[in-house]
Amino acid sequence: MIAQRKDDHVRLAVEQQQQHSGRNQFDDVSFVHHALAGIDRPDVSLATTFAGVAWQVPLYINAMTGGSERTGIINRDLGIAARETGVPLASGSMSAYFKDPDCADSFRVLRKENPDGFVIANVNATTSVDRVQRALDLIQADALQIHVNSVQETVMPEGDRSFSSWAPQIEKIVAGVDVPVIVKEVGFGLSRETVRLLESLGVHVADLGGRGGTDFARIENGRRELADYAYLTGWGQSTVACLLDAHDAALPVLASGGVRNPLDVARALALGASGVGVSGTFLRTLLDDGVAALVARITTWLDQLAALMTVLGAPTPADLTRCDLLIHGELRDFCVDRGIDTRPFARRSR
Template sequence: MDHINYALSTGQGRETWLECVRFVHQALPGIDVADVSLKPKTGDLKLQSPVFINAMTGGGGQDTLQLNALLAKAAKETGIAMAVGSQMAALKDKTERDSYAIVRQENPDGIVFGNLGSEASVSQAIEAVEMIGADALQIHLNVVQELTMPEGDREFRGALDRIAQIAESIHVPVVVKETGFGISHETAEALNQTRVAAIDASGFGGTNFASIENERRQRKLAYFEDWGIPTAAAIVECREGFGRTVLASGGLQDAGDLVRAFRLGADAAGIAGSFLKRAVNLGEIGLIEEINALHEDLTMLMTALGARTIEEIRTSPVVISGELLSHLQQRGYGTSQFTVIAKN
C-alpha cells in the first residue's frame, strides 16, 4: 500500500522521449475505420488487445484485494490482459494469496500474468502460476528499486541463470520486465539466448520507483531518481537485441503514446500508473470507459496512418528528433528504418 499511495502522489515523470517521434501525415491513408484490427501478434502470449493492465497490485491485504478485483472486472469487460504485482508476498505469507487469486475469480477466462522477482526459484515460479491459474509469468528486474529500498535486496548474482531455468521449466511463457528503468540492448541479447518468450522494456519516464523508495528513506539516494533508459529508447534497444515479442511500458498514458511505441518496435503495451489513478478516482466504470476510449482512439490513429494492423504501424514514416535521435546515433542504431516512404 505504501507503493500504491506513493505512486499516486508522486505521479509520472513524462520523460519517455516518445515526444521525439513525429508521424508524417498521410492525406491518402487508403483504408476505412472498419478495416482496422487491434489484435496484435504476441506469440505464445496470445493477447487479444494491444494494451494490457501491467503489474502493480497485490500483497497488501484487503485494500489490494479490492483494487485487484476492480482491475480484473475491468479487464474482463474490455477483453484485455492483466498482470498482478509481485506474488512473493503471498509465497511468504499464505494469508495474502487471496489478494492475487481474486483476479482469476473475477476473470476466469481472461489472460492473467503472474509476477515474481529475479530472485525466485523454479518451485516458487510454479507455485505463483498455480496460485492464479496464470497464462504467463512476468519476472521483474528491479535492481535500482531494491538498492534504493531501505529493506531491499543487495544480492543480484545469478539472476540470468535463474530466469533461464524458470523459462525452461514452467509450462507457461515467461516475460522479463524492468520496473521503470529500461532494458538495454545488452540485456536483451542475453535474454535472447534463453527461452524467455517476451521482454517488457519498461523504460524510464513513468512511475519512478527510486523516487517512491526515497520517500521511505531517511537519507535519499537522489542519484537514482534520474537513472534509466527512457521508454522510447528502451523499446528500440530491446527490438534490436531480442528476436521475439517486445512489450512497451513506462509512462504510457494515451493512444498517441501507444502508436509511437508500436512504431519503434513494440508488439503490445502495458499501462499501470494512469490506469491505477483512473481506478482509484473513478472506479470500475471509469476505468472501463478509459480502456474503451483508448481502443477507439487507437483505431482512429491507425486509420489516419493507413495501418490496418499493429504490425503495419511499423511501416509508417516518422521523423525522430531531439534526445532520442542523439541516443540512437550514439548507440549505433541507424534511423533509415524510420524514414521509409509510405506506399498507399
C-alpha cells in the same frame, strides 16, 4: 510490514502520477502524415500475436500490486476492468504471497473477477521454480512475468544486494514452467545487450519497462528515513529509447513505462512493440474515479487507437511498423550515441 510496504507503493505511485509534468521521450517520436494513407475503419483489427500468444488487443494492464487488504480491493477492480474490456492483465509481485500465504486472496481475485481473460503471474528473479509454479497455480496464469529491478532493490531499505544469481535463475525458471515467460524491467529499461542475454536464456518475451512512468527508485527513496538516494531519480533509459535500441532484436518485445495516451500506444507499436502496458495512468483513474471510469477510459483508448490506425493506413498493430516516423531531440541524441541510424524510420512506407 509487507502489507504496509505494498500500500506505501500504491500511495507514492499515485503521488508521482499527480506530479508528472506531462512530457517524456514519447514526444520525441512523431508520425509523418500522409493525407491519403487512410483506410476504412471496419478493416482495422487490434489483434496481436507474438511468441505463440494471441491477444484481442495490443494493450494490457501491467503489474501493479497485491499483498494487503487494500491492494486486494484494487486488484479486484483491475480484474473487473480487464474482464469488461478484454485487455490482458498482469498481477503485482507475488513475493508477498510466498512470505504470507494469508494474502493469497489479494492475488486470487484477479482470476476470480476475470475467469476467461489472459492473466499473467509476476515473480522476482530469485524465485524458486516450485514457488513460481505455486504463483501460476494460484491465479491460473496464462503466462509468467519475471521482474528485474536491481536499482529499486538497491534503494529499498530492506532490498536485495546480490544480483549475480538472477540470470541463471531466470534460465532455470524458463526451463521449469510450461507457460510463456516474459522478463520485465520495472521502469529503468532493458538495453539491447540485456534483450540479447534474455534471448540466450530462453526467455520468450521482453517487456522493456523503460523510464518515463512510475519511478521506483524515487518511491523507495521516499520510504528511506534520510531520503539519501534522490540523485538516482531519472535513472535508466526511456521506453522509446529501449524500443529503438532493441529494434532489430529477434526476441518479441512489449513496451511499458510512461504511456500516457493512445498516441503513445501507437508510437510504441510503430517502434516494434507487440503490445503496450499501462500501470500508473490506469491506477490513478481507478483510485480517483472508480472502476467504471477505468473501464470507460480503456474502452476509449482502444477506440482511439483504432481511429489512429485508420488514419495511418495500418490494418493491424504490426502494420504500424511500416509507418514513417521522425525521431527528434534527446531521443535522437541517444540513437547517435548508440549507433542507431534513425533515417530509415522516416522512409519505411516506400
